[in-house]
Amino acid sequence: xRLSNLYLPTTKEAPSxxxxxxHIFLSRAGFISQVASGLxxxxxxGKKVLKKIENIINEEMxxxxxxxxxxxxxxPAELWQESGRIEKFGKELLRFKDRKENLFVLxxxxxxxxxxxxxxxxxxxxxxPLHLYQIKTKFRDEARPRFGLMRGREFLMKDGYSFxxxxxxxxxxxxxxxxxxxxxxxxxxxNFRIVEADSGAIGGTGxxxxxxxxxxxxxxxxxxxxxxxxxxxxxxxxxxxxxxPEAPQAxxxxxxxxxxxSIEDLSEFLKIxxxxxxxxxxxxxxxxxxTEIALFFLRGCDSLQEKKxxxxxxxxxxxxxxxxxxxxxxxxxxxxxxxxxDKVKYVIDxxxxxxxxxxxxxxxxxxxxxxxxxLVLNDAFFADIVxxxxxxxxxxxxxxxxxxxxIEVGHxxxxxTTYSKVxxxxxxxxxxxxxxxxxxxxxxxxxxxxxxxxxxxHDENGCIWTKESAPYMVNxxxxxxxxxxxxxxxxxxxxxLKANRVEVVxxxxxxxxGFKMKDAELVGYPYTIVIGKxxxxxxxxxxxxxxxxxxxIKAEKILDVIMDRI
RNA sequence: CGGGGUGUAGCUCAGUAUGGUUAGAGUACUUGGUUUGGGACCAAGGGGCCGAAGGUUCGAGUCCUUUCACCCCGACCA
Numbered sequence: 001x002r003l004s005n006l007y008l009p010t011t012k013e014a015p016s017x018x019x020x021x022x023h024i025f026l027s028r029a030g031f032i033s034q035v036a037s038g039l040x041x042x043x044x045x046g047k048k049v050l051k052k053i054e055n056i057i058n059e060e061m062x063x064x065x066x067x068x069x070x071x072x073x074x075x076p077a078e079l080w081q082e083s084g085r086i087e088k089f090g091k092e093l094l095r096f097k098d099r100k101e102n103l104f105v106l107x108x109x110x111x112x113x114x115x116x117x118x119x120x121x122x123x124x125x126x127x128x129p130l131h132l133y134q135i136k137t138k139f140r141d142e143a144r145p146r147f148g149l150m151r152g153r154e155f156l157m158k159d160g161y162s163f164x165x166x167x168x169x170x171x172x173x174x175x176x177x178x179x180x181x182x183x184x185x186x187x188x189x190x191n192f193r194i195v196e197a198d199s200g201a202i203g204g205t206g207x208x209x210x211x212x213x214x215x216x217x218x219x220x221x222x223x224x225x226x227x228x229x230x231x232x233x234x235x236x237x238x239x240x241x242x243x244x245p246e247a248p249q250a251x252x253x254x255x256x257x258x259x260x261x262s263i264e265d266l267s268e269f270l271k272i273x274x275x276x277x278x279x280x281x282x283x284x285x286x287x288x289x290x291t292e293i294a295l296f297f298l299r300g301c302d303s304l305q306e307k308k309x310x311x312x313x314x315x316x317x318x319x320x321x322x323x324x325x326x327x328x329x330x331x332x333x334x335x336x337x338x339x340x341x342d343k344v345k346y347v348i349d350x351x352x353x354x355x356x357x358x359x360x361x362x363x364x365x366x367x368x369x370x371x372x373x374x375l376v377l378n379d380a381f382f383a384d385i386v387x388x389x390x391x392x393x394x395x396x397x398x399x400x401x402x403x404x405x406x407i408e409v410g411h412x413x414x415x416x417t418t419y420s421k422v423x424x425x426x427x428x429x430x431x432x433x434x435x436x437x438x439x440x441x442x443x444x445x446x447x448x449x450x451x452x453x454x455x456x457x458h459d460e461n462g463c464i465w466t467k468e469s470a471p472y473m474v475n476x477x478x479x480x481x482x483x484x485x486x487x488x489x490x491x492x493x494x495x496x497l498k499a500n501r502v503e504v505v506x507x508x509x510x511x512x513x514g515f516k517m518k519d520a521e522l523v524g525y526p527y528t529i530v531i532g533k534x535x536x537x538x539x540x541x542x543x544x545x546x547x548x549x550x551x552x553i554k555a556e557k558i559l560d561v562i563m564d565r566i
Numbered sequence: 567c568g569g570g571g572u573g574u575a576g577c578u579c580a581g582u583a584u585g586g587u588u589a590g591a592g593u594a595c596u597u598g599g600u601u602u603g604g605g606a607c608c609a610a611g612g613g614g615c616c617g618a619a620g621g622u623u624c625g626a627g628u629c630c631u632u633u634c635a636c637c638c639c640g641a642c643c644a
Contacts, residue, residue, distance in 0.1 A: 009576090009594095010605095011576095011577060011578090011593090011594085012577085012578085012593070012594090012605065013577060013578045013579095013593075014577095014578085015577075015578090016572085016577090016578070016579090016636095016637080017572090017636065017637045017638090018637095019637085019638075034636090036635085036636085037635085037636065037637085085644085088644090089644080090642095092642090092643075092644095108644075109644050111644080140643080140644090142642085142643065143567070143641080143642050143643075144567095144638095144640090144641090144642075144643090146637085146638085151643080218643095317641095317642090319641095411644080413644085441644080443644080479602075479603065480602050480603090482602080483602085511602095511605085512601085512602055512603080512604085512605080512606065513602065513603040513604065514602095514603070514604035514605055514606080515604080515605045515606090516603095516604090516605090517603080517604050517605085518604070518605045519605080521604095522605095530603080532602095532603060533602090533603065534603090
C-alpha cells in the first residue's frame with residue numbers, strides 16, 4: 001500500500017475525550033474514530049490489526065479442533081426468555097421490535113443461540129465432543145462505556161462453546177483452550193497472567209481469566225512472588241498466617257468497653273492485636289424478590305471481599321447499611337457479635353473456625369465478650385469471605401502475594417449443565433438415557449486486545465506494534481520524493497518486499513522528513529527503512545520502533561538485511 | 567443510576583463573570599512560490615445554525631428555562 005493512497009488520517013492532537021494511551025494513540029494514528037459513546041469505527045489500519053488477531057485466534061482454534069461458525073447478531077427475545085436471562089441482563093440487553101412487533105435483542109453473548117443451534121441435532125454421545133466458536137460483534141448497553149476500545153458497547157469478541165458427555169472431557173477441553181489462549185497471547189507478544197476468577201453468577205465449577213498486565217487495567221489481581229499462582233482479587237485465596245501474635249489470656253467473660261466501637265479502639269483499649277478481635281460487617285442483601293440485612297464476621301485485621309460475600313449468600317447485590325437500619329432490626333452498631341444473636345443471618349469467615357481467645361461484640365451497648373472459643377458456633381455458616389492483602393502468603397507455596405493491575409482479555413468457564421438444562425438440550429448416553437450437555441464457554445475480546453496491545457506497547461511518540469499484530473511490518477520511507485534516486489530505490493524495495501510477501505507500505509507522500517518520521521513513530525511500524533540523503537553515499541537506514549535505534553546499511557544489502565530481521 | 571465537568575471551524579481551544587461592529591487563534595484543507603533529515607516558510611483563499619428548543623431584550627455565543635450529547639469519579643460489568 002502506498003501511503004499517498006492510504007486512508008490514514010493522523011493528527012498531532014488527541015481527541016479531548018481520550019484519556020488512556022491506547023485510546024489517544026489509536027485515535028491519533030488513524031486506527032479508530034469514535035461515533036458515539038462506546039461505539040467506534042475501525043479505519044483501514046485498525047481493521048488490519050483486527051484481522052491479524054482474528055487470524056491468530058483462528059489458527060489456534062483450528063489446532064485444537066474447534067470449528068468456526070457465525071450466528072446471527074439479532075436474536076429472538078424468546079430464547080432469552082427461555083433461559084431467564086432477559087431479566088438477569090436487564091438494560092444491558094438492547095431490545096427492539098421488528099415491523100411485525102416481534103421482540104429481538106442484539107446478542108451480548110451467545111450461549112442461548114449456540115445451545116439452540118445444536119439441540120435436537122446433536123442427540124447422541126457419539127457426536128460429542130463438539131466445540132463451535134465465532135468471532136462476531138457483540139453489543140452490551142453498558143451503563144458506563146469508557147476508555148476507548150477497552151470498554152465499548154459494541155465490540156468484537158471471539159466466543160466459543162463446547163459440548164461434552166462427561167465432566168472429564170470438559171476438563172480436557174478446558175485445559176486445551178487454556179493452552180490455545182496462552183499461545184494466542186504469546187504470539188501477540190503480550191505479557192499476561194492466567195488467574196483464578198470468581199465464577200459466581202454464571203455458575204459452574206471453575207473459571208479462569210486471562211489478564212494482560214498493564215497499569216491501566218480495571219481489574220486488581222493478586223500474584224505470587226515465587227510461583228505461577230495468580231487470582232482476581234474477587235477470588236484470591238491465601239495461606240494460613242504463620243506469624244501469629246501472642247494470644248490474650250482470658251476466661252470467657254462479658255467485659256465493659258464503654259464507647260469502644262471500632263476495631264482500632266478495641267485493640268487499643270484491651271491492648272491486644274486486632275488478629276484476636278472479631279469484626280462485624282453489615283450489608284443489605286438484595287435478592288430478586290426481597291432484601292435482608294446480614295452480618296459478616298472476620299478477624300479485625302482482615303476485610304470483607306464483597307464479591308465473595310455476594311457469592312456465598314447468593315445475593316444479586318450487596319449494599320451498605322447505616323446505623324438506623326441496624327437499630328431497626330435490633331442490632332447495636334459497634335457491639336455486634338455472633339454470640340447470642342438471632343436477629344439476622346450471618347456468615348463467619350472460614351479463618352475463624354476453631355479460633356480461640358477471641359473478642360467480639362456482645363450485642364449489648366458498651367459490652368464485648370472476651371475469651372470466646374469460636375467452636376461454640378460450629379453450627380454456623382463458615383465460608384471464605386476475606387479479601388487477601390498484599391504481603392499475605394501464597395496458598396500454594398511459601399511466596400507472598402502482591403497486587404497488580406490487569407486487563408481482562410479472556411475468560412474461560414466450565415459451565416456444566418447450567419444452560420443445557422434450562423434450554424433442554426440433551427443427548428442420549430451409552431445406556432440410552434437422556435442427559436443435558438456438559439458445557440464449557442470461552443471468550444476472548446478481540447477489539448479489547450487491540451487496546452491491550454497498545455496499553456502494554458507504546459511510548460510518548462505513539463504505538464509500538466508487536467510483529468504479529470502490526471498492520472504492516474515495514475515502512476519504506478522515501479525522504480524526499482523529488483529526489484529521483486531515492487524514489488527509484490523506494491519503488492524497487494517496495495516491489496521486492498511485496499514479492500517476498502512482506503506486508504509493506506511505501507511512504508511516497510510529498511512531505512518532509514520530519515513529518516514522515518513522526519508519522520512512522522505514531523503509527524508504530526516495527527521497521528522503517530529510511531531512504532534519504534545518505535543514499536548519495538550508498539547508504540540507507542533501518543529504524544527499529546521498539547528500540548528507536550537507527551542503523552546504517554549499504555543500500556544494495558538492505559533487502560537481505562530486512563528479510564533477515566523480520 | 568448518583569456526583570462532577572464540557573459542548574464555538576475537520577481537530578485542539580480562546581471569547582461567556584460585566585449582552586453591543588462582520589465570532590477569533592493554532593492546526594488541518596485549497597492555490598501559487600520557496601524549502602527538503604525530526605510535524606518548514608511566505609502569500610492568497612475556502613470553511614461556523616456558537617449542541618438543540620423555547621424565553622428575556624432594541625440587541626444573545628454571552629442572561630433564564632427545558633432538553634440532548636459527550637467525558638471523568640463511583641455503582642454496575644456473562
